[in-house]
Amino acid sequence: MKLLKDILYGVSLSAVSGDTNVMVNNVHFDSRKVEMDDVFVAVRGTVTDGHKYIQKAVDSGARAIVCEELPELMVNGVTYLQVVNCNSALAIIASNFYDNPSKNLKLVGVTGTNGKTTVTTLLYHLFKKAGFKVGLISTIKVLVDEKEYKTSHTTPDVLTINDYLSKMNAAGVEFCFMEVSSHGIHQKRAEGLYFEGAIFTNLSHDHLDYHKTFADYRDTKKKLFDGLPKTAFALVNIDDKNGLVMLQNTKAKKYTYALKSFANYRGQILEKQFNGQLLKVDDNELWSKLIGDFNAYNLLAIYAAADILGLEKMETLRLMSELDNVDGRFQYYISKGKITAIVDYAHTPDALKNVLITINALRTGNENVITVVGCGGDRDKSKRPVMGHIASEMSNQVIFTSDNPRTESPTVIIEEMEAGVEPQNTRKVLSIENRKQAIKTACKLALANDIILVAGKGHETYQETNGVRVDFDDFKEVKEALSSLGK
Known part of the structure; x- marks a missing residue:
């Protein structure tokens, strides 16, 4: 148990009703998890408002309530703490509750539209190869040295983050590499953490369903860098015009x-x-299994971060040459019939364009590129025609299909993608709603030396429709389809 006033250290309180010199058991922002002597933080979420559940938390035994508006009915024996922003308060409380674990290791945050997972994951593997105990908080998984935890958000909630960081402290982890999404920054999930440094990869069209404008999306990313102390480092891709913006303040x-x-x-x-590709990095050559300009940028970010964090340059280059592709990031398979199948997480216009540029740069000119792509439901709709245009313009054949439709109609999503296809490219386009059938059709169309790109879901091993997830793995599906066709 913790003393309430201790976990409130650093929280700006507008009003206090009750005693802060009491012991509390746990901290929650989900009233359903509250038990005797817990603290309930009434966070205003995107779906519901935690203030509606204050009484439920009290009935469940909450010892303290953190809220932006004090309830009309305040129960004797319960401490009520009014704050300006519950998300910010929760971030500080979570860090204090877990004894500020980010202070006890070197935490590096990686943000940007594309490349976050690749950069964090490869930095984890690089530092592991260099002999360190390392932590990873990414879209795909959380690793506490070698122990794996599954995750469902790019940036977990602050309680979960601090719990993982606390586990890392217990395991003797020295470095932790963490994806930091714009959603996570906006919802204060990165507040209360002590960053050794932050890396900016790039910025392009994404999440405008949430941020509404590109400027808001950019400025949200920038807050990660604005909050860094002078002892930290800020590493940015200067070829992206937004790199300098990140460094401004x-x-x-x-x-x-x-x-x-x-x-x-x-x-x-x-x-x-x-x-693979051969790179020149600071006048030294590096052969990497990762291909494409986008991966060249990722590798540069990794090299630079390793140097800043104290690794020896030549040893870093040697270890980088051993790094493999991250699951679902330009993950490829060559069938016995010499058909190359590539699975990539590209779910933004810029990422899809980069992958197709890479593929087309490697072609001899005689192969066909067959792209299978969809767009997720309940997400930024404005990118759908743009992705439809890019896929049809840069491929010989395109199959529009379902991604994770969530609560939207897959048919409507595909029609919105079709709207971006230029008249001269309509003959290239097929629309097959069933993703499994779309992948199988691409495999049927492919001949020896052709290239199949399955884009959008990458590492995901499920498909989500109306709140129901079913098993679905693009890489597994394309391999099985080629094998069943004898290709």
């Missing part, structure tokens, strides 16, 4: 990386093949 030490611009860390692509 930060107190942290500033570093840049680039393929095209003058930067602290510079790279150059010397050679590209389907099994």
Whole structure:
């Protein structure tokens, strides 16, 4: 148990009713989890308002309530604490409750539209190879050194984050690499954490269903850098025009990386093949199994971060040459019939364009590129025609299909993608709502040396429709389809 006043350290209180010199058992923002002597924080969420459940939490035994508006009925023996923003208060309370675990390791946050998972995951593997105990908080998984925990959000809630960081402290973890999404920043999930540094990969069209404008999306990302202390580092991709924006108001030490611009860390692509690429990094050559310009940027970010964090440069390059692709990120398979199938998480226009640019740069010209792609439901609708345009413009054949339709009609989503197809490209387009059938059709159309791109879901092993998730793995599906066809 913890003393209430201790876990409130650093929280700006507008009003207090009751005693803060009491012991509390746990902290929750979900009233259904509240038990005797717990603290309930009434967070205003995107779906519901925690203030509606204050009495339910009290009835369940809550010892203290943190809220933005004090309830009319205040029960004797319960401490009520009024704050301006419950999300911010929860972040500080969570950190205090778990004894500020981010102070006891070097936590590096990675933000940007694309590349977060690749950069965090490969930094984890790099530092593991270098002999350190390492933590990872990513879209795909959470790793406490070698123990794995599944995750469903890019940036977990602050209680979960601090719980993981506390487990990392107990396991002796020295470095932790964490994806930081714009949603997570906006909802204060990164507040109360002590960052050793932050990395910015790039910024492009995404999440405008949530942020409404690109400027708001950009400025939300920027808050991560604005909050860094002067002892931290800020590392940004300077080839992206938003890189300088991230650095505008930060107190942290500033570093840049680039393929095209003058930067602290510079790279150059010397050679590209389907099994890897040769890069020049700070006048040294690096052969990597990761291909594409986007991965060249990811590798530069990894190299720069490792250098800033104290790894020896030549040893870093040696270890980087051993790194493999991250699941669902340009993950490829070559069938016995010499058909190349590529599965990629590309679910934004920029990511899809980058993957297709990479594929087309590796072609000899005789192969066909067959793209299977959909767009998720209950997400930014404005990118659907853009992705439809890119896929049909840059492929020989396109099959529009269902992604995770969630509560939307898959047919309507596909029609919105079709709206972006230019008249001269309509002959290239098929629409097959069933994703399994769409992948199988692509495999039937493919001939020797052709390339199949299955985009949008990447590492995901499910498909979500109306709140129900069923098992579905793009990589597994495309391999099985090619095998069953004898290709």
